[in-house]
Amino acid sequence: MAVVNPSIGVDIGGTKVLAAVVDGLGRVLDTEATPTPGPGSGIDNASVQEVEDALVEVVQRLIAQHGRMTVGVAAAGFVARDGERVRFAPHLPWRDEPLAEKLGKRLGHRVVSRVLVDNDASAALWAEARFGAAQAAPDALMITLGTGIGGSLVVGGRLVRGVNGMAGEYGHMQVVPAGRLCPCGGRGCWEQYCSGRALARAAADVGSSLSGPALTAAAREGDPAAMEAYSVVGTWLGVGIANLVAALDPPLVVVGGGVSAAGDLLLSPAREALEQSLVGAGHRDLPKVVGAVLGPMAGVVGAADLARVASRPTRVGRWGRAPSRVARGRARRR
């Protein structure tokens, strides 16, 4: 197959740093990965330098194989609107870190144009909007259920990043006054009731010691406790989606992340709660609630595509970065 306009996307996850060469049709052509630095369980203790080294390493390996390319990085953090700095990352050592510039300097002539950084949830929705579950929707919101909740939003074909790059923090909307304590310092945050962690808790509440894929498997096989856990968390998912839909009225909600692998075990109770909770449900078209289709590749595909689009000199937008408009059909015309 013809390789059209490839670029590199990198996604910094809790266990590994994944990089991929992605073509202009969103196809992943090659990947490289390295464990996310930091002793023990995850990346909380990784130093700035170690994470940067890991990023440079995986990108260099791909460039050695495939040649110079544009690079986009997806990070779980608040990224400034200019696509340069990570203002704050809850699980990474960055505090107002000029990541794009630093990576650009280290990679030097090996990358085409400057490195672009974006929020991982935004990159995932961008990928779904360009090549996945949200291709037909001008407006869409995405909820990524992992350990917590990641969120993102497209309005009129453009990613909404917010003035601080902090839009989409749906997981910290309060759904229970004086509710469960959240590591963010708040109480009753949505992700305390709807996330991978909340799922394990819901299972424990009904006497199951299962979590993760084992819990999913048990629910699929009809285990009542496991099914009940999904019903509880799915219902909270629907209630939270109803709140977001009341505010934004999109035609489509995409649910991604590890927990969404359970499919209708999660989405059926969510759709039911949405219909029961949503204002004016009898007088409106209900939004479609669908699973993400790009899975764990969404972050790298989105980051690669955002970098590719931003690097086009004729399409540079207001902040000298991706114009953020979903250019549907452009890839297909090729």
Add this chain to the structure above:
Amino acid sequence: MAVVNPSIGVDIGGTKVLAAVVDGLGRVLDTEATPTPGPGSGIDNASVQEVEDALVEVVQRLIAQHGRMTVGVAAAGFVARDGERVRFAPHLPWRDEPLAEKLGKRLGHRVVSRVLVDNDASAALWAEARFGAAQAAPDALMITLGTGIGGSLVVGGRLVRGVNGMAGEYGHMQVVPAGRLCPCGGRGCWEQYCSGRALARAAADVGSSLSGPALTAAAREGDPAAMEAYSVVGTWLGVGIANLVAALDPPLVVVGGGVSAAGDLLLSPAREALEQSLVGAGHRDLPKVVGAVLGPMAGVVGAADLARVASRPTRVGRWGRAPSRVARGRARRR
């Protein structure tokens, strides 16, 4: 003063139908009003025909004085994205009502171009964005506190209306699971805790029988029960704003409606609760929370301006209506 490009805006309120001639600088040049039809307290029982008659009457009076003009109507209801039909109005008899077309036929040659209909909360924010409190902000959300909550949103200088024209229904986001019953059929809706009605209830809870302007006056004079009521409702305002800001990260939140006349009595506790509730408050610029400046004229000013902008043949947008971009400075250049 020179009258630049005037148009007519109409706002259908609970007690009166207000129409105004508004110039291209957002100045109200003349008004006409007639009681909102319907026996007794409000408009719940008004017939379709009576409301239409009232609208035609006030517009005709202004046109008789000022000549043919473009007309925009602001309605408390869900307005289809094409600016033609009112899909549903909770306090008006419209169900999928082709209001723009019907008014256009009855007004005939007296109006320039077609009549435009939009949601009243959207019209109010449009007015604030063009001529009032939100002039400097590309993104802003507005919360209108009356009997309930009206809401609206501008992103990137454009009104976000949603696929059903139902965006901005912030009042029906659930803030208390199984909380107070709401006329919408839901429970724990935000407007049950934060609105004019909630304010009177909060006052009653602390032993005051005051409501409305008398309650505001008492709070201004330091009456402890009245101040406590504002503190309770203001805190709920801040909690709800924190939820919306977590999702959308705008630089500005405008608070309008009758309850907002209390100013800092309401906004101070709201700002305090916002800072306490908002995720990442230490790592972001907090949004400004300001009072609306156009008061009860916001609806007519916004409706008139939306109609004026939509009628420009060179600026017709995707749906053949207002391009919805805040064209800042255009008026000033004249």
